Amino acid sequence: xxxxxxxxxxxxxxxxxxxxxxxxxxxWAAFRNNLSALPNxxxxxxxxxxxxxxxxxxxxxxxxxxxxxPLLPLISLFGYSMKAYCFFTRENADQMARYRxxxxxxxxxxxxxxxxxEYMRRLKEEIDKVKPY
Numbered sequence: 001x002x003x004x005x006x007x008x009x010x011x012x013x014x015x016x017x018x019x020x021x022x023x024x025x026x027x028w029a030a031f032r033n034n035l036s037a038l039p040n041x042x043x044x045x046x047x048x049x050x051x052x053x054x055x056x057x058x059x060x061x062x063x064x065x066x067x068x069x070p071l072l073p074l075i076s077l078f079g080y081s082m083k084a085y086c087f088f089t090r091e092n093a094d095q096m097a098r099y100r101x102x103x104x105x106x107x108x109x110x111x112x113x114x115x116x117x118e119y120m121r122r123l124k125e126e127i128d129k130v131k132p133y
Contacts, residue, residue, distance in 0.1 A: 003061055006054030007044055011061045016068045018083040019075060027076035034069060041065065095132040102130035 001013045022030070045058055068082055075081065106126035113119040 003057045004054075005044060005058050005061065006048040006050055012083075013060070013064060015083040016064050019080045020083045021079055022081050024076060024079045027072070027079060027081040030081045031069075031072040031076055034065075034072065038065075038069070099130060099132045103127070106130065 002010050003013060004010045041062060045055055048054070072081060106123065110119055110122055110126065113122065
């Protein structure tokens with residue numbers, strides 16, 4: 001079940017309680033990151049125009065987040081985390097860094113092309129070659 005808050009971000013409720021094997025270090029890092037993000041989550045209704053539905057959704061997400069957060073240190077001992085908290089791991093970050101570097105190389109390689117249609121066609125081909133997913 002997905003819930004959308006007033007800040008237009010969507011949260012998967014089931015993923016907050018779906019275990020995912022990531023390793024102890026990744027799981028502990030996910031716990032620390034989500035613990036430090038809690039103050040930002042508490043401020044969501046005050047930074048956006050609040051609606052009744054959005055406020056109710058925020059209460060549901062916050063309540064479930066507060067329920068699942070104490071579970072994270074326990075399951076991190078076994079190398080697990082919750083799916084909602086590990087959708088972007090260090091491996092994904094490394095992939096995205098390589099992707100950015102490859103894109104910069106592609107832009108530099110194609111910068112000499114004058115024709116905009118040819119440039120867009122070749123750029124699309126280069127992006128398809130280096131796309132990590």
